[in-house]
Amino acid sequence: MSFSAPLRQLVRRHREPAVVQTVRSTAAAVIAYVVALRLSGEPAPLTAPLTALLVVQVTLYSTLTTGIRRVNSVVAGVLLAIGFSALVGLTWWSLGLIILVSLTIGPLVKAGEFVPEVAISAMLVLGVTRVADTAWDRVLETLIGAAVGLLFNVLFVPPVWVGPASEAITDLARRMRALMVHITDELDQHTTVEKAAARLHEARRLDNDIAQVDAALRQAEDSLRLNPRVREGLLSRLVLRTGLDTLEICAVVLRVSCRTLTDLAHARPAEPLFPTHIAQALRELYAHTAVAVESFAQLITAQVSANAEEA
Template identity: 65%
Template sequence: MPAVPDSVIDIARRHNQPVVVQTLRSTVGAVLAYLVALQLTNDPVPLLAPLTALLVVQVTLYATLTTGARRVVSVVAGVLVAVGFSELVGLSWWSLGLLILFALVLGRLLRVEESVNEVAISGMLVLGVAHVSQTALSRVVETVIGAAVGMLLNLVLAPPVYVQPASEAIETLAGRMRGLLLEIGSGTGQVSRQESVEWLYQARRLDQDIAWVDVELTRAEESLRLNPRVRQGELARLVLRSGLDTLEICAVVLRTLCRSLADLAAERSDEPVYPDRTAAPLRDLMWHLARAVDCFGRLITAQVSASAERAEQDLAQALLDGRATRQRIAGLLVGEMERHPERWQLQGALLANIDRLLDELDVERRSQMLAEATERYQQRRRPQDARALVDRARDALRRSR
């Protein structure tokens, strides 16, 4: 049997990506809108219908429905404005200016967002033709056909849910934080000023990773809205969003921790930051923290996609080992502060940041935060639906304790 080319395998793996989904759905929606418009209108070339379908069809069902509604509203508003102006003043340079101004203001008032300019465009196109009423009706009909086809396409063929890409993005973020902690742990003794500054730069670059994960998670949240495939989407959204919030706080704490190490390294010049008796347990602590961050990332995604039992156990053990090692280091750092009292602020900040990381990754604390978020969501849904959601969330939280 012949081997499958790598390019074909790569395409198969990418079939669920937003760009691929958007391309295929937009093409199909435009063609269908053109065929429907040929049957329902007298226009021999009804290109406005496929154009509208191209603009309406989005990656998620919620975006498609909202975009379609705003598109129809903007076109109808622009056509009505043009009809009114044609009856009152006709087309001239000053009437064109007034039409554009009025149309843009009306678009803002109607809150059609990205379709604001469409109000003015529709008005100008209708105002500039000889048969205003006929052109206006044709433009409205073709727009409605294109928007309806685009929305029906996503209703019949529901778009994919992008929870998995968001989960992978969270795991990637946790993996990068883990790598930074391991790198810090490997150089806590003989760390140079240059290495500590590089750690600080890496910690700062985590902000970009968090922004990327937030984009992926926002897309996942949008794909869950109004999607008939989803039955427990809100629970998945709460779990992933609370996990990202925790990792974002950890990134801030990690940046502060790197700042403390950089300041300590700057003061010691060519000498080791810590003697071997302190550097060894500090290295172990960083490894425990790295393992805890990695387990936390797997726990967040496992609660959405599969059993989280192994991730829970690994995280609990990593936190237990980390706290035990932290107690050892606290005693050793007291001796360091007695020998170098001028560094007590930096040593205290280092311990405080370590404590904060351990607390943020604690399963019990996160469970409480998720329960509070679920209770808040209860107020925005029907009581019976909210009660079921809270029960499911609490079941998930019990598994993580």
């Protein structure tokens, strides 16, 4: 009984991006190591699983782009090390010079975020005795790791992450609705400065929530690219992106409203924020807006979740 709850939680999380990424990266790294043992002359070809670990991403599109940048960075570093070893060998000044040249060349070979890997590869190869043999073994291992990583995601196509992005948008709308409901309940009451400031802080936290939703949406957009499972990915991408933009504008307006309520709480410390008739009108306004925000989120995610007509 004690093990059933964690097991159920693991089963529910098996499609989360972090879990999928962990399983896929581990499998690809092990396969790359086994292949490199057969094809490389190194007794422990760890460059291959390292490359596969870095190449395999949670989407097919990011795997392809990452693999190309990774291979570019390692090959450039190895070629630099071969040239330096033939001319000067390893000294303190040649080490500094090869790092400087590597970091300069990195952007030119389109290494992207792997620019430091150019210098790392060059240093590792320059520091061994049999530079030429080790250099080409390292290139071979890198190609093996990159090829395994790419083929792994081609043969085992990653899932489409539109669903998690849609859930993130829906959760954001629910948090905005909950905040507006709390504001509605306090409009015709005496509101302390501390309570109003707490609502303002809650509204400001929506900025972080929007950033997290944006990251989930970018991942969903990447999962639609080059994915054979997707037929109408452009529509999903446009609807969710424009929907998030609209919710972001709503969050800004809501934050400004909370700022105004906080200022009123400062100005009216011993009385309600609004007269009764104004408070009633604002209660209706916030209540309708809260429902509209949540319904809008259901509408833009209806293609993967809820009923569009009802929303």
